[in-house]
């Protein structure tokens with residue numbers, strides 16, 4: 243498992259990390275947002291021969307086509323196998339940059355500096371790397387750990403509220419799957435005023451405990467995917483259109499639908515289902531789903547990585563704080579879950 247540094251000062255900690263690694267050259271990947279807002283925070287640290295490369299931001303650019311541009315830039319810069327790759331960005335950039343580093347000349351070392359709340363509490367742990375393919379989320383990828391991850395709270399100040407809210411969904415998920423007390427300690431009415439450092443720390447601890455027990459998702463790690471079968475399907479379906487959803491917004495919908503499935507198929511009580519849906523609706527409101535959305539969303543669920551053969555396998559809650567995996571769910575049940583969501587009254 244890689245080391246994770248919780249940093250109060252990104253420049254100081256990056257300097258310390260780089261001075262402990264021998265490398266021939268350093269390739270720094272940013273996107274157009276982090277180039278403007280985050281790179282200046284650490285720029286002074288890099289040697290004069292560093293190579294900087296920036297990509298367009300957003301999930302729609304998490305593709306092999308973008309990887310090919312990155313690999314071309316690495317090749318043009320003549321990076322050798324002792325080169326070091328540094329990702330400064332959110333989950334999309336970290337997953338894709340780590341993937342590029344892992345494939346280039348059969349793999350060079352990389353460091354992650356996650357800059358969004360989402361990537362600090364989620365992608366910072368567990369080495370899931372890759373890209374979307376033919377519209378399917380993370381369809382191509384590998385497991386590979388960075389040398390080090392530097393989680394610097396400074397970067398959060400550069401984010402719009404919508405991005406923070408997106409990351410908050412993964413924090414809520416960590417409570418739901420592993421720690422009821424954590425879930426109940428969250429203030430859904432005033433989530434914007436949360437003190438993020440302890441939440442990031444605790445979420446990382448929860449995720450680490452799961453990943454350490456099952457690094458390659460043979461079993462237990464599937465609980466981290468709660469809300470993601472239906473959530474990823476909505477995220478993918480809305481990706482290019484005007485109803486585009488951030489990852490956290492999509493999995494918030496997914497977690498309400500999958501909480502309903504948990505109530506129907508496992509022991510999640512009606513009271514806890516209501517507690518969960520109220521929490522998400524307070525923070526994310528409700529999205530409009532039309533009948534014509536249902537068939538394509540169901541088709542995307544068929545491609546989920548947890549499925550076995552033709553069987554759709556979900557991670558569901560027995561109660562808040564307790565998640566079980568490999569629960570078969572039918573297409574009809576998914577439809578019912580989405581109908582449940584559509585019919586919730588929310589003002």
Ligand SMILES: O=C(O)C(=O)C[C@@H](O)[C@H](O)[C@H](O)COP(=O)(O)O
Pocket residue numbers: 364367368370379380412459463466467470547
């Ligand atoms: O780390 C994991 O394992 C997770 O499932 C965490 C998820 O929150 C994360 O979004 C992950 O990238 C999803 O992976 P996928 O295997 O469903 O593509």
